[in-house]
Amino acid sequence: MIIETSGLRKSFRSRQGREKKTVEAVRGVDLRVDEGEIFGFLGPNGAGKTTTLRMLATLIVPDGGAATVAGVDLMRDPGEVRRRIGYVAQGGSTWDDSTAREELVLQARLYGIGKSVALERAARALDAFQLSEYADRKCKTYSGGQRRRVDIALGIIHEPRVVFLDEPTTGLDPQSRAHMWDEIRRLRTEGMTVFITTHYLEEADALCDRIAIMDNGEVVAEGTPAALKREISHDVITIGLNGATAEAATLLDSVAFVSRLEKLDTGDGLRLFVDDGATAMPQVLRELERNGVTLKSIELHRPSLDDVFLTKTGRSLREK
Amino acid sequence: MKFFRDTWLIFARQMQLLLRNPVWVFVGVFQPVMYLLLFAPLLKPALSPLGVTSDAEAYQVFVPGLLVLLAIFGGLFQGFGLIAELRAGVIERSRVTPVSRFALLLGRSLRDVVSLIAQAGIITILALFFDLRVFIGDLLLAYLMLALIALMTSSVSYGVALAVKSEDALAPLMNTVAQPVLLLSGILLPLQFAPGWLEDVAKWNPFSWAVDGTRALFAGDIGNDRVWQGLLIVSVLTVLSVWWAAREFARSVR
Numbered sequence: 191m192i193i194e195t196s197g198l199r200k201s202f203r204s205r206q207g208r209e210k211k212t213v214e215a216v217r218g219v220d221l222r223v224d225e226g227e228i229f230g231f232l233g234p235n236g237a238g239k240t241t242t243l244r245m246l247a248t249l250i251v252p253d254g255g256a257a258t259v260a261g262v263d264l265m266r267d268p269g270e271v272r273r274r275i276g277y278v279a280q281g282g283s284t285w286d287d288s289t290a291r292e293e294l295v296l297q298a299r300l301y302g303i304g305k306s307v308a309l310e311r312a313a314r315a316l317d318a319f320q321l322s323e324y325a326d327r328k329c330k331t332y333s334g335g336q337r338r339r340v341d342i343a344l345g346i347i348h349e350p351r352v353v354f355l356d357e358p359t360t361g362l363d364p365q366s367r368a369h370m371w372d373e374i375r376r377l378r379t380e381g382m383t384v385f386i387t388t389h390y391l392e393e394a395d396a397l398c399d400r401i402a403i404m405d406n407g408e409v410v411a412e413g414t415p416a417a418l419k420r421e422i423s424h425d426v427i428t429i430g431l432n433g434a435t436a437e438a439a440t441l442l443d444s445v446a447f448v449s450r451l452e453k454l455d456t457g458d459g460l461r462l463f464v465d466d467g468a469t470a471m472p473q474v475l476r477e478l479e480r481n482g483v484t485l486k487s488i489e490l491h492r493p494s495l496d497d498v499f500l501t502k503t504g505r506s507l508r509e510k
Numbered sequence: 511m512k513f514f515r516d517t518w519l520i521f522a523r524q525m526q527l528l529l530r531n532p533v534w535v536f537v538g539v540f541q542p543v544m545y546l547l548l549f550a551p552l553l554k555p556a557l558s559p560l561g562v563t564s565d566a567e568a569y570q571v572f573v574p575g576l577l578v579l580l581a582i583f584g585g586l587f588q589g590f591g592l593i594a595e596l597r598a599g600v601i602e603r604s605r606v607t608p609v610s611r612f613a614l615l616l617g618r619s620l621r622d623v624v625s626l627i628a629q630a631g632i633i634t635i636l637a638l639f640f641d642l643r644v645f646i647g648d649l650l651l652a653y654l655m656l657a658l659i660a661l662m663t664s665s666v667s668y669g670v671a672l673a674v675k676s677e678d679a680l681a682p683l684m685n686t687v688a689q690p691v692l693l694l695s696g697i698l699l700p701l702q703f704a705p706g707w708l709e710d711v712a713k714w715n716p717f718s719w720a721v722d723g724t725r726a727l728f729a730g731d732i733g734n735d736r737v738w739q740g741l742l743i744v745s746v747l748t749v750l751s752v753w754w755a756a757r758e759f760a761r762s763v764r
């Protein structure tokens with residue numbers, strides 16, 4: 191367990207005109223992140239993801255609760271936590287008139303690394319993030335994706351055990367996003383624990399080993415993407431038939447892996463609820479073929495994380 | 511040790527960025543030179559009631575005032591750069607590292623001190639052509655006064671910038687501070703001309719003591735009480751400002 195939190199809370203007082211308002215940004219978050227995994231924080235705008243990350247990165251002091259980060263008590267020794275983690279802010283972190291190399295060397299040195307090692311590390315990071323070509327150009331000349339890669343490189347220049355990446359791919363085109371995913375997976379291969387936030391369902395699904403879904407300052411679900419989806423509903427196989435619906439229904443009802451079965455309203459097909467659609471499909475096909483039932487169509491629907499979000503919060507995460 | 515190293519890192523970075531942008535160096539020298547050329551000639555006749563009879567004497571009164579003015583204003587407006595850094599995320603990026611919070615402030619303020627002293631040096635040399643004469647020891651002590659003022663005003667500006675986080679709030683605040691400070695310090699014209707009540711009010715303005723002290727130094731009057739009094743007052747205020755601003759850097763706010 192490299193990160194463990196319990197009851198982490200934070201509220202902000204803000205002023206709107208003359209009225210003072212209290213925003214409960216994070217209301218009691220319990221999390222467990224394992225060493226060496228990519229952990230994702232999925233949630234809509236204002237869910238409290240950044241606030242949680244900033245607490246874990248020692249940038250703001252929690253109002254209550256406890257946390258251990260990389261083996262250190264967050265409240266008791268924030269300075270030591272700082273030495274063991276990396277943090278990449280949502281909004282970027284580079285200065286227009288500096289070059290990527292200068293930024294990287296400075297950042298390494300701020301972590302106490304000597305000059306020659308810092309230069310070496312910077313060169314290695316530039317190489318790893320495919321930035322060498324632009325390394326000595328001012329950051330203001332970079333594209334959004336290049337600049338974001340510099341941000342990430344800055345966050346890991348001191349080789350921390352845990353790195354927090356706040357929305358590492360927001361604003362990137364699909365290709366740059368895929369590249370960024372590769373970079374993040376590479377960090378995992380190097381043994382780093384990566385904690386990212388995102389509002390992209392696909393990202394949480396494809397990239398993260400485990401996720402926590404956050405809404406309105408609370409974690410509403412936590413687990414592997416597959417388990418979360420399985421928890422809320424089964425995979426659904428829909429088959430279309432030319433007649434023989436009743437016969438197919440009797441055949442498939444006796445198959446072990448079909449947990450439930452219903453006839454389509456149109457009468458020309460069946461809906462099968464199964465645990466794992468991918469392995470069930472070929473078996474369904476074989477079973478029907480062996481008994482001489484001809485299929486017209488077959489379709490698999492697997493629940494998405496959006497279905498999970500919908501079930502847990504009553505709202506959809508996908509922008510309409 | 512770590513503190514000195516961190517301060518040096520921040521300072522070196524800030525100097526590098528400053529020198530990369532030579533426009534600032536030009537602006538920083540151009541304006542004071544305009545004062546020297548266009549405003550100072552008015553001074554000799556204006557100061558004649560004080561017994562000023564030569565250009566050299568007029569510059570001895572005017573140049574120290576101008577330098578203190580630059581130190582105050584140069585410092586007070588440094589906060590704008592910091593707000594730009596806040597917005598770019600550079601400050602947050604530094605704050606997640608174990609770097610000393612005090613170094614984050616001092617590295618920046620020392621850059622401001624160095625650039626002010628460079629500016630003051632150029633102006634002093636130019637003033638030599640207008641027959642200004644000053645002893646090197648006195649001059650160095652005057653520069654110490656200027657350095658302390660710049661350190662004080664720039665750290666105040668950084669502290670306020672961190673607290674308000676927006677240019678729109680910083681600009682009127684700094685102007686409001688700067689204007690009475692300027693008017694009540696006898697920077698442009700010595701307060702000997704002032705009516706009694708104004709002189710009494712000015713006694714409460716620390717910069718008025720600083721200007722008097724600096725003028726005494728430029729006049730070669732190092733034994734004048736105003737010299738040590740000015741240095742003492744400015745030192746105390748500098749320590750307080752730096753301490754307060756460093757706390758603002760340490761406070762964890764967005």
Ligand SMILES: Nc1ncnc2c1ncn2[C@@H]1O[C@H](COP(=O)(O)OP(=O)(O)OP(=O)(O)O)[C@@H](O)[C@H]1O
Binds near residue numbers: 213235389
């Ligand atoms: N410094 C602050 N002062 C006042 N309110 C704040 C502050 N920081 C965050 N909040 C509020 O706390 C809530 C959570 O914000 P947070 O930035 O953690 O959300 P988020 O999940 O990161 O959202 P996004 O996906 O938009 O980045 C929001 O309602 C926000 O307005």
Ligand SMILES: [Mg+2]
Binds near residue numbers: 239240241280356
């Ligand atoms: Mg956020």
